[in-house]
Each structure stands twice: as C-alpha cells, then as structure tokens.
Amino acid sequence: MLKSKTVMITGASAGIGAACAHSFAREGARLILAARREERLSELAAELKAEHGTDCHLITLDVRDRLAVDAAIEGLPAEWSAIDVLINNAGLSRGLDKVQEGQFLDWDEMIDTNVKGLLWMSRAVLPGMVERDRGHVINIGSVAGRQVYPGGNVYCATKHAVGAITQGLRIDLLGTMVKASSVDPGLVETEFSEVRFRGDTDRAGQTYTNFPPLKAEDIAEAVLFCATRPPHVNVQDMLIMPQDQAAVYASHPRGVK
Numbered sequence: 001m002l003k004s005k006t007v008m009i010t011g012a013s014a015g016i017g018a019a020c021a022h023s024f025a026r027e028g029a030r031l032i033l034a035a036r037r038e039e040r041l042s043e044l045a046a047e048l049k050a051e052h053g054t055d056c057h058l059i060t061l062d063v064r065d066r067l068a069v070d071a072a073i074e075g076l077p078a079e080w081s082a083i084d085v086l087i088n089n090a091g092l093s094r095g096l097d098k099v100q101e102g103q104f105l106d107w108d109e110m111i112d113t114n115v116k117g118l119l120w121m122s123r124a125v126l127p128g129m130v131e132r133d134r135g136h137v138i139n140i141g142s143v144a145g146r147q148v149y150p151g152g153n154v155y156c157a158t159k160h161a162v163g164a165i166t167q168g169l170r171i172d173l174l175g176t177m178v179k180a181s182s183v184d185p186g187l188v189e190t191e192f193s194e195v196r197f198r199g200d201t202d203r204a205g206q207t208y209t210n211f212p213p214l215k216a217e218d219i220a221e222a223v224l225f226c227a228t229r230p231p232h233v234n235v236q237d238m239l240i241m242p243q244d245q246a247a248v249y250a251s252h253p254r255g256v257k
C-alpha cells in the first residue's frame with residue numbers, strides 16, 4: 001500500500017520521527033526527511049538505504065521558519081513534489097515552570113514549533129494534496145493534548161491546539177479524499193525529556209524509571225496503521241498509553257527492570 005508512496009516526516013532526526021522513517025521505509029515508501037540536524041538525517045538515510053534500499057530526500061529545516069518551510073516545499077524536485085503522507089512530528093517541550101514563573105523564550109519555542117510549525121507545514125503541503133484529491137496529514141499530538149499536568153501549561157496548550165487543528169482539518173477537507181489524523185502518545189522514551197530539561201540527562205532519565213514507557217517504535221507502528229487504512233477509512237485520533245499510565249497523573253509505579 002505504501003510502495004513508492006512519498007512520505008514526508010518532520011523531526012526525523014530522532015525519537016518518534018526516526019522510528020516512523022524506519023517503519024515506512026520497511027513498507028517500501030520513499031521518504032522526505034526534515035529536521036535541523038543535517039548529520040543525523042544523513043546517517044538515518046544511509047541506514048535506510050542499506051536496510052531497505054530506501055530513496056530519501058533530505059531537507060535541513062527549522063519548521064518555525066515559515067519562509068524556509070514554503071521554500072522547501074516549493075523547491076522540491078519534481079519527483080518528490082507529490083507528497084502522499086505528511087507526518088507533522090517535529091515538536092518539543094521546555095521546562096515545567098508555573099505560568100507565573102514562565103520563561104517567554106520557552107513559550108515562544110514551544111508555540112512556534114508545535115503549533116505554528118505544524119501549521120506552516122500543513123499550509124504548504126495541503127494545496128497539492130487537495131488538487132490531487134489524495135493524501136494524508138498525520139499530526140503527532142499527545143495525551144498532553146487531552147489533559148493538563150503540573151507545569152505542563154504551555155506545552156499542554158500546544159498539544160490541545162494540535163488536536164483542535166486536526167479536528168478543523170477534517171472539517172475543512174470534507175468532500176475531498178484527503179485524510180487527517182492525530183496520533184496521541186502517552187510517555188515515550190526518546191530525547192524529549194533531555195530537550196525539556198536542556199541536557200540534564202539525570203533528570204531526564206528519572207522520567208522513565210517509574211514504569212516501562214512506550215518506545216518510539218510503538219508510535220511509529222500506530223502512525224503506519226493510520227496511513228494504511230483503505231480510502232474510505234479515516235482514523236481521526238488515537239490515544240496510545242503505556243500499560244502502567246492511565247492518565248498523565250495516574251500511573252502504577254511498577255519500576256523498570
């Protein structure tokens with residue numbers, strides 16, 4: 001079903017994005033991989049070529065830069081320009097400050113990446129999908145888009161926005177065969193917490209010691225499931241949690257061996 005389909009993944013240099021690249025490559029897709037860390041993308045593309053013979057087109061891109069996003073999509077070589085699936089995965093959190101103590105630059109970074117970056121990407125790619133009357137935008141939301149936890153304020157707000165944008169997209173795309181989905185993970189062990197705590201690996205590591213977290217591959221397989229339904233089926237949203245995490249503030253402290 002994905003053989004020779006063109007799939008674009010933002011934030012492909014790590015975590016869930018890189019895992020999606022592996023899953024979609026395994027199924028025969030050709031990949032447009034975007035992120036800021038060029039070297040990581042090159043390493044990933046070399047791995048995918050060796051493992052699956054995957055053709056990759058790499059774009060060094062900061063999704064916060066609207067003009068760069070437009071230029072990247074407009075500048076795609078003809079053989080890469082008809083994107084079948086866009087996975088809006090690039091995202092991050094910064095800190096766990098209370099609003100009354102919040103850092104303006106952290107707020108800017110989360111809102112500009114998680115909300116505006118996702119919108120710039122969608123706005124650039126969707127007209128082509130609508131014109132071709134096929135395509136699929138899959139947004140990586142979060143359980144943080146359904147609940148709010150202490151210190152989560154702005155990050156949770158950005159993920160609530162992702163949920164609203166996906167619902168809005170579904171309505172806007174009615175009458176076309178273009179799909180929109182939101183895949184919302186609970187706790188996944190990636191570089192996410194290292195970024196949130198600005199390289200404090202000890203603190204980041206603590207995030208994943210209470211119970212076995214999800215793996216990036218678990219989410220990649222869910223994204224793949226969404227992307228491989230028949231044309232009349234649109235998985236609108238999907239919440240995937242670790243077995244021991246029932247809600248952002250309700251988990252079972254089983255520990256991790």
Ligand code: NDP
Binds near residue numbers: 038040
């Ligand atoms: P990682 O930190 O491992 O990966 C984040 C990816 O986003 C990196 O590839 C990074 O690439 C990219 N990225 C960040 N900012 C930008 C930017 N401005 N422009 C382009 N790319 C950017 O985290 P995850 O894999 O966990 O996160 C992926 C998504 O999953 C995020 O949207 C996150 O909110 C969401 N999520 C994560 C959960 C978790 O527990 N880990 C749970 C629920 C949702 P680079 O730095 O090279 O640009």
Ligand code: 8X3
Binds near residue numbers: 141143144152185
């Ligand atoms: C990331 C999951 O619960 O750490 O979206 O915010 S959480």
